[in-house]
Amino acid sequence: MKGKATSFDIAHHAGVSQSTVSRALRNSPLVNEETRARIHAIAKELNYKVDKNASNLRSQQSGTIALLLFQDPTSDDSQINPFFLSMLGSITRACTQKGYDLLVSFQELEDDWHADYEDCHKADGIILLGYGDYTDYEEKLIQLESQGTHFVRWGAVKEGQPGISIGCDNFQGGFDVTQHLIQSGRKNIAFIGGASKHCPEFFDRYNGSCHAIEKAGLKVNAKLQIEAITTEQSGYAAALQLLALKQPFDAVFCASDLIAIGVVKALRERGMEIPTDIAVVGYDNIPLSEFIRPTLTTVQQDTKLAGEVLVETLLDRINEKQVETTMLPAKLIVRESCGGKN
Amino acid sequence: MKGKATSFDIAHHAGVSQSTVSRALRNSPLVNEETRARIHAIAKELNYKVDKNASNLRSQQSGTIALLLFQDPTSDDSQINPFFLSMLGSITRACTQKGYDLLVSFQELEDDWHADYEDCHKADGIILLGYGDYTDYEEKLIQLESQGTHFVRWGAVKEGQPGISIGCDNFQGGFDVTQHLIQSGRKNIAFIGGASKHCPEFFDRYNGSCHAIEKAGLKVNAKLQIEAITTEQSGYAAALQLLALKQPFDAVFCASDLIAIGVVKALRERGMEIPTDIAVVGYDNIPLSEFIRPTLTTVQQDTKLAGEVLVETLLDRINEKQVETTMLPAKLIVRESCGGKN
DNA sequence: ATCAATAATGACACCGGTATCATAATTTAT
DNA sequence: ATAAATTATGATACCGGTGTCATTATTGAT
Numbered sequence: 001m002k003g004k005a006t007s008f009d010i011a012h013h014a015g016v017s018q019s020t021v022s023r024a025l026r027n028s029p030l031v032n033e034e035t036r037a038r039i040h041a042i043a044k045e046l047n048y049k050v051d052k053n054a055s056n057l058r059s060q061q062s063g064t065i066a067l068l069l070f071q072d073p074t075s076d077d078s079q080i081n082p083f084f085l086s087m088l089g090s091i092t093r094a095c096t097q098k099g100y101d102l103l104v105s106f107q108e109l110e111d112d113w114h115a116d117y118e119d120c121h122k123a124d125g126i127i128l129l130g131y132g133d134y135t136d137y138e139e140k141l142i143q144l145e146s147q148g149t150h151f152v153r154w155g156a157v158k159e160g161q162p163g164i165s166i167g168c169d170n171f172q173g174g175f176d177v178t179q180h181l182i183q184s185g186r187k188n189i190a191f192i193g194g195a196s197k198h199c200p201e202f203f204d205r206y207n208g209s210c211h212a213i214e215k216a217g218l219k220v221n222a223k224l225q226i227e228a229i230t231t232e233q234s235g236y237a238a239a240l241q242l243l244a245l246k247q248p249f250d251a252v253f254c255a256s257d258l259i260a261i262g263v264v265k266a267l268r269e270r271g272m273e274i275p276t277d278i279a280v281v282g283y284d285n286i287p288l289s290e291f292i293r294p295t296l297t298t299v300q301q302d303t304k305l306a307g308e309v310l311v312e313t314l315l316d317r318i319n320e321k322q323v324e325t326t327m328l329p330a331k332l333i334v335r336e337s338c339g340g341k342n
Numbered sequence: 343m344k345g346k347a348t349s350f351d352i353a354h355h356a357g358v359s360q361s362t363v364s365r366a367l368r369n370s371p372l373v374n375e376e377t378r379a380r381i382h383a384i385a386k387e388l389n390y391k392v393d394k395n396a397s398n399l400r401s402q403q404s405g406t407i408a409l410l411l412f413q414d415p416t417s418d419d420s421q422i423n424p425f426f427l428s429m430l431g432s433i434t435r436a437c438t439q440k441g442y443d444l445l446v447s448f449q450e451l452e453d454d455w456h457a458d459y460e461d462c463h464k465a466d467g468i469i470l471l472g473y474g475d476y477t478d479y480e481e482k483l484i485q486l487e488s489q490g491t492h493f494v495r496w497g498a499v500k501e502g503q504p505g506i507s508i509g510c511d512n513f514q515g516g517f518d519v520t521q522h523l524i525q526s527g528r529k530n531i532a533f534i535g536g537a538s539k540h541c542p543e544f545f546d547r548y549n550g551s552c553h554a555i556e557k558a559g560l561k562v563n564a565k566l567q568i569e570a571i572t573t574e575q576s577g578y579a580a581a582l583q584l585l586a587l588k589q590p591f592d593a594v595f596c597a598s599d600l601i602a603i604g605v606v607k608a609l610r611e612r613g614m615e616i617p618t619d620i621a622v623v624g625y626d627n628i629p630l631s632e633f634i635r636p637t638l639t640t641v642q643q644d645t646k647l648a649g650e651v652l653v654e655t656l657l658d659r660i661n662e663k664q665v666e667t668t669m670l671p672a673k674l675i676v677r678e679s680c681g682g683k684n
Numbered sequence: 685a686t687c688a689a690t691a692a693t694g695a696c697a698c699c700g701g702t703a704t705c706a707t708a709a710t711t712t713a714t
Numbered sequence: 715a716t717a718a719a720t721t722a723t724g725a726t727a728c729c730g731g732t733g734t735c736a737t738t739a740t741t742g743a744t
Contacts, residue, residue, distance in 0.1 A: 006730060017694045032692060049461035054730035057395035058699050085427040092448050104446045106434050119391035232633050261633045291574050291603045293635045359724045374722060396700035400729050
C-alpha cells in the first residue's frame with residue numbers, strides 16, 4: 001500500500017460506494033448497522049483517518065478555535081504572565097472536551113493581526129486574551145464584529161463594547177481587597193498598576209479600590225498610584241518610585257501578582273517587613289502566590305470556569321445562538337502578606 | 343456581495359482567469375508584475391483571504407505544527423509546569439517566525455492519543471513535550487516512526503531512541519550542581535525527583551549528581567533519593583519524607599524548581615535556615631526562581647534556543663532533510679539558596 | 685396484487701483552491 | 715523571414731471528502 005488510504009480504498013475493500021463509507025464513518029443512521037461495523041473495521045485496519053482539509057472544505061467548518069494571546073509589547077520574550085498561561089491551560093482543556101482543536105498564536109499589539117484565522121477557514125471562531133494597551137485594539141474589534149467574525153474577548157466587561165466579553169468583576173475585586181486592608185487598620189493604600197483607561201481591567205480594580213477608600217470615609221491620595229505593567233521587574237521599579245515619593249503609605253495593592261512579587265522584593269531589600277510595616281496584596285492568585293514568603297494575599301479569578309465559559313460562549317456564538325457578555329465573580333484570598341486575619 | 347469572496351470573484355473583477363489569480367496571490371514569478379499588483383489590490387479591497395482548507399487539500403500540506411504537551415497525570419488541572427509554558431512560548435514564537443501555525447493539545451499520558459494531527463492532515467509535523475512516566479510512550483513513538491510521521495521530541499537524549507530528540511544535557515547539569523555543592527563544603531546531598539528510568543531527564547540529572555559525588559571521593563547514599571513529581575506539593579511532601587528518614591543531609595538537589603519551592607517551604611516550616619542549615623538547588627530556572635526568598639540556585643535550560651531548535655529540526659524533517667538528535671548545554675545559575683559563592 | 689412508505693445505497697456535483705499541460709503573444713537567434 | 719525560446723495566461727483535472735438527489739430493495743397497507 002502506497003500513500004495514505006482514502007475513503008475510496010475502503011469502499012473498494014468493503015464492496016460498497018465511497019458515499020456509504022463516508023456516511024458510515026460519520027455514524028450516519030442511514031447506513032445499515034452491519035455495513036457500518038464492517039467499514040469501521042476496515043478503516044481501523046488500514047489506519048485510515050479522515051482528511052480534515054477535505055472534510056472541512058466541503059462542510060465549511062474547521063472544528064478548531066484560535067486563541068490570540070496579546071503580549072504586552074515591552075514584556076520579556078520568555079516570560080508570559082502565569083495567569084494567562086493558566087487560562088491557556090483551561091481553555092485548551094475546555095476545547096478538548098468539546099471536541100475542538102486549539103490554534104494558539106501570540107500577537108504583538110503593534111502587529112497587523114496577520115492571522116485572520118476565521119477568514120481563511122482555519123478556525124471557526126477566535127478567543128482574544130490579554131492585558132495591555134488597547135488603543136487601536138478596539139478599532140480592530142469593531143472591524144471583526146462588522147465582518148461577522150465569531151469572537152469572544154477576555155477582559156473588562158463594560159457597556160457599549162464591541163462584541164462579547166467575558167471577564168471577572170474587577171471593580172468588586174479591587175473593592176474587596178481595599179475594604180479588607182482598611183478593616184485591618186491600613187490607612188494609606190498605594191496602588192501599583194496601570195490605572196488608565198488603556199488597561200480597563202486595572203482601571204476597574206483601581207476604581208473599586210478608590211470606592212472602598214471613600215466609602216470608609218478616607219481620602220484617595222492620587223499620588224500613591226504608580227504605573228506598572230504586569231511583570232516582576234516593572235513592579236520592582238514601581239515600588240522604588242513609590243518609595244522615592246516620600247509619601248506615607250502602609251499598604252500596597254498591586255494590580256497583579258507578578259507586580260506584587262516585584263514589589264515585595266523591592267520593599268524587603270529596603271528593609272521593610274511585610275506585612276508588619278507594609279501590607280501587600282496582589283491579583284490573579286497565580287500558583288506561586290502561596291509559595292513565596294510571605295504568602296501573598298490576592299484575588300482569585302476562577303480560570304477553570306473562565307476557560308469553560310469562554311469556550312462555551314464562543315461555540316454558542318458560532319452556532320448562532322444568543323449569547324451575552326458575562327461577568328464572573330472575583331474572590332479575595334487572604335494570606336500572610338496583608339497582615340489581616342485569615 | 344454575499345458570502346466570502348473567492349478567487350473566482352477576483353478573477354472576474356480583474357478580467358483574468360482564476361488560475362492567474364491563484365498564481366498572483368502566491369507571488370509566482372510567472373505572472374506579469376502589473377497584473378499581479380492589480381490582483382493584489384482587488385484582493386485587499388474585497389478582503390479576500392485564501393481558503394486554507396482548499397489550499398491545503400490540494401497542496402497536501404497544512405502550514406501547521408501540532409504541539410502535544412504531556413501532562414503528568416497526577417498533576418493539578420490548573421497547574422502546568424512553568425518550564426513547559428516557557429517552552430510553549432518560545433515554540434509559538436519560533437513557529438510564527440517560520441510562518442507556521444501552532445496547534446496545541448494537552449494529552450493525558452493514559453489517553454489514546456486521539457489526535458493524530460498529521461494523519462488527518464491538520465498538521466505537517468508534531469512536537470512532543472513533557473516529563474512524566476514514559477512507559478508505553480516509547481511504544482507509541484515507534485509506531486509514529488514506522489508510519490513515517492514527522493515528529494521531534496523534547497527530553498532526554500539517549501542512544502537507540504526512536505525518532506529524533508532534542509534536549510539539554512541533564513547529566514552535565516546534575517553534575518555541575520553537585521560539584522558546586524561539594525565545593526561549597528556540602529557532604530550529604532539529597533536528591534528529590536523521580537530517579538527511575540521512567541523519567542529519563544530526572545534520571546540523568548541524578549546520575550550526573552552521583553557521578554560528581556563519586557568523583558569527589560564521597561559515597562552516594564541511596565536513601566537520600568526521594569521520589570517526587572514536578573509540583574510544589576510533591577516537593578513539599580517529599581521533603582517531609584526526607585526529614586522523617588533521620589538521615590543527615592546538608593543539601594537538597596531538586597529535579598525541578600517547582601519541587602525546590604515546595605522543599606524550601608517545608609524545610610523552613612520545620613525551622614531550618616536556607617542555605618545556612620541546608621542548601622537547596624532547583625532545575626529549570628523558571629522566572630520566579632529569582633523572586634523567591636532566598637533566591638534559588640538552579641540550572642538554566644535555554645528555552646528560547648530550545649524552541650527554535652525544536653521547530654527548525656522539525657521543519658527540516660518535514661522537508662526530508664537529514665536531521666540529528668541534538669543536545670543543548672545546561673548552565674548552572676548560582677544564587678542564594680545554595681550558599682555557594684556567586 | 686398494487687401502491688405508498690421506508691430503508692439502504694449509489695451517482696454525481698461541489699467545496700475553493702493548486703498543479704499541469706496547452707495555448708497565445710512576444711522576444712531572440714539564425 | 716522563420717524557427718526557437720521566453721513570457722504570460724487559460725483550460726482543466728484533481729485533492730478527498732460531504733450534500734443532494736436518484737435508484738433499488740424491502741415492508742406494510744389496502
